[in-house]
Each structure stands twice: as structure tokens, then as C-alpha cells.
Amino acid sequence: MTAGSAHIADNPADDSATVNDRDGSADRFAGIDTRLYLVTDSAQCEAAGRSVAETVQAAVAGGVGIVQVRDKDVDDAGFYSLTRQVIAAVDAATRDTDRTVPVVLNDRVEVARRLIDEGEDIHIHVGQTDTTVAEVRAALGAEPLIGLSAANSDEFAAARDSGVVDLVGIGPVYDTSTKADAPGGIGPDRLGELVAEAGIPAVAIGGINADRAPDLQGRGLIGICVVSAICMADDPKTAAEELLAAYAGSAQ
Numbered sequence: 001m002t003a004g005s006a007h008i009a010d011n012p013a014d015d016s017a018t019v020n021d022r023d024g025s026a027d028r029f030a031g032i033d034t035r036l037y038l039v040t041d042s043a044q045c046e047a048a049g050r051s052v053a054e055t056v057q058a059a060v061a062g063g064v065g066i067v068q069v070r071d072k073d074v075d076d077a078g079f080y081s082l083t084r085q086v087i088a089a090v091d092a093a094t095r096d097t098d099r100t101v102p103v104v105l106n107d108r109v110e111v112a113r114r115l116i117d118e119g120e121d122i123h124i125h126v127g128q129t130d131t132t133v134a135e136v137r138a139a140l141g142a143e144p145l146i147g148l149s150a151a152n153s154d155e156f157a158a159a160r161d162s163g164v165v166d167l168v169g170i171g172p173v174y175d176t177s178t179k180a181d182a183p184g185g186i187g188p189d190r191l192g193e194l195v196a197e198a199g200i201p202a203v204a205i206g207g208i209n210a211d212r213a214p215d216l217q218g219r220g221l222i223g224i225c226v227v228s229a230i231c232m233a234d235d236p237k238t239a240a241e242e243l244l245a246a247y248a249g250s251a252q
Contacts, residue, residue, distance in 0.1 A: 028145060028166050029201065031100040033065035034223040036244045037203050039106070040086070042071045044231035053085040055236045060093035060101055062240030064230070065223070068125055068147075070106035080111050087120060104147060107131060109139050116140060123147070125169065128155060137164040156198045168198050169225060172206020173216070176227075192219040210239075213246035223247075 038059050045055045056067055067090060069083050083105060090101050104123040105112045107130040115122045124136055125147035131139075133146055147167040148159050159165040174185035185207055186194070195202045204216055205225035216224055224247050233239035 029222070032102060033063075033099070034201075034203070035248055036064050036240060037066040037068065037223050037225040038064045038230050038240075039068040039070050039205070039225055039227045041227050041231045042073070042082070044228055048232050048234075050236075051085070052082060053089040055231055056086050057089035057093045058236040059230050059240045060090055062237035063244040064101070064240050065099075066102050066104060068104040068106055068225075072106075076108065076111050079105075079108050080114065083111065083115065083122075087115075102145060104145070109136055112144070113139055116144070125149070125167075133159070133162050133164050150198065151194070153197060156194075156200070160199055165200055167222075168200050168202045169205050170194050170198065170202050171204055171225075173204045174207025174212060176207040188215045188219060191216070191221075195220040208243075210242045210246040213243055214249070216247060217249065 038056065040052050040056065042052050045052045048055070050058075052069075052071075056064075060067065067086060069079070069086050071079060071082060074082065083103065087103055090103055094101055102121070102123050104125050105115075107124070107126050109124065109131050112122045112124050121143075123145040124140065126133060126136060127149045133148055136144075136146055145166045146164055147169055148155075148165045149170075150156050150159050150168040151170065156168065159168055170186075170191060172185050173188065173191050176185070191204055195204075201222045202220065203223045203225050204219070204221055205227075208216070208224050208226050209229045213224060224243070226243060229243060230236050230239050
């Protein structure tokens with residue numbers, strides 16, 4: 001995948017950002033700028049007149065530091081092909097730089113295993129009803145980062161107790177149309193409370209755009225996740241630049 005390092009695991013706009021409560025686990029994000037995390041949506045990219053790979057390459061050039069490949073509508077073969085295109089796009093965007101931009105798969109453990117066996121540096125994110133984090137770690141080994149969607153005390157406790165979760169995604173922060181079954185937005189204040197409770201590095205997701213990103217500073221996050229704010233943008237590179245500037249402020 002990509003090589004080099006530009007470590008910005010904690011939000012530079014927030015000196016109190018929670019990196020991780022587990023000994024040594026902050027090193028898991030060494031060399032990764034976690035502030036802006038893109039989750040792909042194939043239908044949105046297509047509607048905007050671009051492929052997922054084209055969107056990813058532009059967004060990474062604009063400052064996206066983590067890319068999650070998500071597409072619930074294709075089979076594993078199609079998802080493998082899509083991920084290969086995303087890997088190539090990330091490589092193109094980071095060529096001749098010292099940036100490390102992880103590619104994360106949404107569930108799809110078998111596809112992740114195949115890519116890892118082929119020598120790719122692949123990570124994974126799962127939801128509460130997907131493959132369990134223990135099963136993911138057993139299947140993929142110790143190296144890949146594991147992200148988990150979590151929203152309440154029990155889920156945070158289970159994530160901590162598992163000993164294998166590197167990152168939790170919390171949301172939706174705002175009302176979102178990206179997922180048809182998403183609950184109402186929790187708001188920035190409640191988000192901050194949940195991040196503090198989680199005790200694991202956390203990113204926020206759900207309805208986040210450049211106008212709202214400044215309200216998420218000082219909430220203990222290591223980054224923000226966006227979908228439509230980049231996938232539906234006229235110019236994904238500019239959108240990424242604006243999101244990063246809005247979230248990180250003058251400390252970008």
C-alpha cells in the first residue's frame with residue numbers, strides 16, 4: 001500500500017484529545033493522520049459522475065488520511081475488485097510523499113484475508129451485527145487495525161474488554177440520509193460525553209460537513225468520518241481540504 005509517516009493521531013486542534021486509554025495502543029496509529037476519514041459510497045460517487053477510485057484519489061490528495069471501502073450491494077468478487085481500485089488510487093495520491101493512508105474494509109473479512117495474503121496492508125471496520133471483533137482478529141492476525149461502530153455503555157465496555165478494538169466510530173452526530181435505518185443525530189455535546197466514556201480512540205460520523213466540523217473540535221476525537229460531504233462533492237479534493245481546515249482549524 002503506502003509507506004512513510006506523518007503521525008497526527010491526536011487532533012492538533014484539541015490538546016485534550018483522547019488517544020487511547022490502553023497502554024501502548026497509541027502506537028497503532030503512528031504515521032497516520034486520522035483527522036479526516038472517508039467512507040466510500042459507490043452510488044453517491046456514481047451520481048456525482050465519478051468512480052469510487054477517482055473520488056478516493058482526489059480526496060486523499062486533498063488530505064483524507066484514512067479510507068474505508070463500503071459497498072453493501074456487491075458480492076465479494078466485486079468488492080475485491082473495488083478495493084483493488086481504491087488501493088491503486090491511494091497509492092497514486094500518495095506517491096512521492098511520506099504519507100501512510102490506511103485502506104479499511106467494511107466487514108468483508110474473507111476479502112481482507114485474501115488481500116493480506118497477497119501482501120496488502122489492509123484493515124477492517126465492523127458493526128455490532130457484523131463479524132465479531134474477536135473473530136476478525138483471529139482471522140486477520142495482530143497487524144490490521146480493527147474499528148467498531150459503538151453507541152452506548154455496554155458496547156464500549158465490550159469493545160474495551162475484547163482487547164482487540166483499536167478505534168470506535170460514534171454517531172450519527174447529525175441526522176443523516178446515508179443509512180436508511182440510522183437513528184436521529186446525537187449532537188456534538190452528547191458525542192463528547194460518549195467519546196469520554198468509550199476509553200478507546202474515537203471518530204465521529206453522521207451528517208458531518210465543513211459547516212459543522214468546527215463544532216466537533218474539543219470533543220476528544222482523533223478524527224471525523226464523512227461520506228456524502230466528499231462522495232457527492234463537485235470537487236472531492238477541495239471538499240477534503242475544506243473539511244480538514246474546518247475541523248483542524250489553524251493547526252492544520
